[in-house]
Amino acid sequence: xxxxxxxxxxQLLTELQVDxxxxxxxxxxxxxxxxxxxxxxxxxxxxxxxxxxxxxxxDPGAAGFPLQVYVxxxxxxxxxxxxKAFEDAVRAMPEVIAADWVAGEIDVMLLVVARDVAELQKxxxxxxxxxxxxxxxxxxxxxxxxxxxxxxAAG
Amino acid sequence: xxxxxxxxxxQLLTELQVDxxxxxxxxxxxxxxxxxxxxxxxxxxxxxxxxxxxxxxxDPGAAGFPLQVYVxxxxxxxxxxxxKAFEDAVRAMPEVIAADWVAGEIDVMLLVVARDVAELQKxxxxxxxxxxxxxxxxxxxxxxxxxxxxxxAAG
DNA sequence: GATGAAATAGCATTTGC
DNA sequence: GCAAATGCTATTTCATC
Numbered sequence: 001x002x003x004x005x006x007x008x009x010x011q012l013l014t015e016l017q018v019d020x021x022x023x024x025x026x027x028x029x030x031x032x033x034x035x036x037x038x039x040x041x042x043x044x045x046x047x048x049x050x051x052x053x054x055x056x057x058x059d060p061g062a063a064g065f066p067l068q069v070y071v072x073x074x075x076x077x078x079x080x081x082x083x084k085a086f087e088d089a090v091r092a093m094p095e096v097i098a099a100d101w102v103a104g105e106i107d108v109m110l111l112v113v114a115r116d117v118a119e120l121q122k123x124x125x126x127x128x129x130x131x132x133x134x135x136x137x138x139x140x141x142x143x144x145x146x147x148x149x150x151x152x153a154a155g
Numbered sequence: 156x157x158x159x160x161x162x163x164x165x166q167l168l169t170e171l172q173v174d175x176x177x178x179x180x181x182x183x184x185x186x187x188x189x190x191x192x193x194x195x196x197x198x199x200x201x202x203x204x205x206x207x208x209x210x211x212x213x214d215p216g217a218a219g220f221p222l223q224v225y226v227x228x229x230x231x232x233x234x235x236x237x238x239k240a241f242e243d244a245v246r247a248m249p250e251v252i253a254a255d256w257v258a259g260e261i262d263v264m265l266l267v268v269a270r271d272v273a274e275l276q277k278x279x280x281x282x283x284x285x286x287x288x289x290x291x292x293x294x295x296x297x298x299x300x301x302x303x304x305x306x307x308a309a310g
Numbered sequence: 311g312a313t314g315a316a317a318t319a320g321c322a323t324t325t326g327c
Numbered sequence: 328g329c330a331a332a333t334g335c336t337a338t339t340t341c342a343t344c
Binding site: 003005013016017018019020021048049050051052053054055056057058059060062063064065070072087090091094095096097098099100101102103104105106108109113136137138139140141142143144145146147148149150151152 | 158160168171172173174175176203204205206207208209210211212213214215217218219220225227242245246249250251252253254255256257258259260261263264268291292293294295296297298299300301302303304305306307
């Protein structure tokens with residue numbers, strides 16, 4: 001937190017989450033500011049860490065990864081050392097494209113992509129040998145709701 | 156699939172997933188093409204649907220959403236009509252920032268953000284009254300591995 | 311069929327207000 | 328935050344491989 005965001009900042013954040021592939025002048029028009037002021041605000045939002053990055057989103061299937069799975073993990077041991085070892089292992093696995101520590105029935109939620117079942121199995125096996133006691137795999141079938149912007153604008 | 160991607164395309168995809176906030180001329184230098192050729196390739200990747208969009212990623216906490224939870228859902232009924240009703244309800248809930256149909260122990264995986272516990276409870280209650288038979292909530296504690304690019308480059 | 315080089319139009323970015 | 332000015336970039340065109 002620690003950052004004050006006014007209405008125009010929220011508007012900028014919404015627009016940039018929807019489509020950051022637009023010229024700054026268009027953004028400026030959308031929020032009713034001059035290009036210079038818009039540029040300054042966006043720069044401030046980046047420096048403040050509210051905007052963490054601007055990145056391309058790919059269609060995993062079109063990019064060669066027909067298998068996408070959520071993998072929930074219960075660790076065998078919960079000591080800091082074991083957790084750190086698991087963390088390092090996960091970070092070194094390129095097929096794991098995101099991972100979060102969570103509180104609830106499980107310890108970690110992973111998002112894994114694979115080119116085929118063999119590759120997926122390789123990943124799951126490696127997770128098992130790196131500290132995972134129990135793995136539950138959920139095959140992503142279809143998008144129910146596309147990745148949406150954080151509802152920053154008063155909703 | 157259906158799109159042929161050569162080495163340079165893969166390089167472009169990797170770079171754009173890491174940081175799409177760079178001038179085209181810099182991308183061109185990185186992949187060793189002229190700006191014009193680079194622009195053509197990127198445009199093709201967008202039109203082919205490999206790049207779905209270019210968007211800003213926010214820090215949810217910094218943007219005012221200290222609570223982020225994975226919510227797994229088992230539907231009460233699995234007829235198409237019930238599924239569709241649930242889908243419509245989810246799409247109308249701004250706090251649900253992503254949702255996927257999955258195969259496994261559950262039917263749907265949601266990612267929900269909230270400003271406080273009251274808002275989260277409101278969302279969970281609504282999901283229950285819109286077709287969810289069983290909800291399991293996992294509170295996101297900490298990022299274990301940041302959102303990473305699809306490992307498109309031979310790895 | 312895609313690339314590279316040159317040219318134009320448009321934008322990003324700075325400065326002064 | 329704005330307006331004007333500068334320098335650079337995106338984007339097109341066309342010749343080329």
